[in-house]
Amino acid sequence: MEKDTRLKLIEAAAPLFAQKSFAAVSVRELAQAAGANIAAVSYHYGGKEGLYHAMLEYQFEPIAEALERIQTMSSLPPAERLGLYASLVAGVHHRRPYLLRLVHAELTSPTSGFEAVVKKYIPQIFRFIHQALEEGVAAGEFRPDLDIGLAVISLAGILNFYFVAKPMARQLLPASGLSDEKYVSQAFAIYLNGIRREKP
Amino acid sequence: MEKDTRLKLIEAAAPLFAQKSFAAVSVRELAQAAGANIAAVSYHYGGKEGLYHAMLEYQFEPIAEALERIQTMSSLPPAERLGLYASLVAGVHHRRPYLLRLVHAELTSPTSGFEAVVKKYIPQIFRFIHQALEEGVAAGEFRPDLDIGLAVISLAGILNFYFVAKPMARQLLPASGLSDEKYVSQAFAIYLNGIRREKP
DNA sequence: GTATTTTTAAAACAGATGTTTAAAATAATC
DNA sequence: GATTATTTTAAACATCTGTTTTAAAAATAC
Secondary structure, three states: OOOOHHHHHHHHHHHHHHHOOOOOOOHHHHHHHHOOOOHHHHHHHOOHHHHHHHHHHHHHHHHHHHHHHHHOOOOOOHHHHHHHHHHHHHHHHHHOOOHHHHHHHHHHOOOHHHHHHHHHHHHHHHHHHHHHHHHHHHOOOEOOOOOHHHHHHHHHHHHHHHHHHHHHHHHHOOHHHOOHHHHHHHHHHHHHHHHEOOOO | OOOOHHHHHHHHHHHHHHHOOOOOOOHHHHHHHHOOOHHHHHHHHOOHHHHHHHHHHHHHHHHHHHHHHHHOOOOOOHHHHHHHHHHHHHHHHHHOOOHHHHHHHHHHOOOHHHHHHHHHHHHHHHHHHHHHHHHHHHOOOEOOOOOHHHHHHHHHHHHHHHHHHHHHHHHHOOHHHOOHHHHHHHHHHHHHHHHEOOOO
16 A cells, blocks of 8 residues: 555645635545545544644644653743743644644634644643743743733743744735744844843 | 614624634624625625625724824834834724734635735735834834844734734733733733844 | 615526445455 | 455435525615
């Protein structure tokens, strides 16, 4: 067997579901992109929805791994833990170029995949950032008036939005000015500088 | 006439298209939500796509207005002009609760509505922020090493992502901690603080 | 009051949808 | 090598899609 049909289906499904939407992709389209038969979707995954869920789980794989690795580093200073998250965002987007678009689609237009898959992983990330911010404030390193819950969203927003807006950004910026690493590092610097306690 | 069918269709279409997606909403569904006949969609807008475009234009109306008003204030100091954008984001989301979701959907999964409608407005907003940042750097108010193009995306991201992530945020934060104004003001403060030139 | 436009209703249209079926082909096991 | 078990295939399934057509009804304009 060259590469089993199950995997071929999952890998072909990711870009299709990410670039269109769950409803806009047809089973025939999926099968053709995977070089498989139409019936293979139902046979292996019980249907279009089952394939979609399996594909989502596959996309979250590197996140799950990274989170486990990261949890063990809870002894690092808060700012460095936030930096870990920043490089995780950049790194994951490199390994799974469609994940962020898929998650954004689930946030704006939740399907069954939101409850089934997305909801499992997002809170873990949230708690990781929340804890780092909490300790940073307690240690007097970050502004004491910070609303931590909202600040978590701000970090996720300033880092992730770029990857969603990239197609539009490519039309607005000179092509040379678009580097993922450059973006993440400047955005994180702005954020960190923004929450730091001002020197008296 | 109680409220002509054209408007009823547009207003009913916004939440449906925003919460699902263009492909996932059926014409029968649209007509029923508007209390109109199925044929009314084709009669007034030439079809589902025509209704979608008209609804998008309607959603951008307050943005177009605000941008005209704002352009006349180009004499304000850069930081205040950025603040204008921040309050525009909050205000527009209040008047058009579905706009940001619709735009995000068009960014992640562009339909014909992207070229036809969204592409007209986004660059205007981009240029407005870009210009303010440029002047701020030139005036020595913002960090001189700032990549301005990327910094525009950061501002849009830190302000807008919240409104996209709100459904998820509601499950992660104590209900009391979610105020649009509070979020926008803190997020903007973090950003502005983050790009400010450090005192020597 | 007549003429024009808008709205409604029900039906029909061709095409696409996700899923199932039963036979054929391949792989695994003994 | 024969016999299972698994996978693939093409065809058929009922259902839903957006749109159009017919017609009558209602509302508005002149």
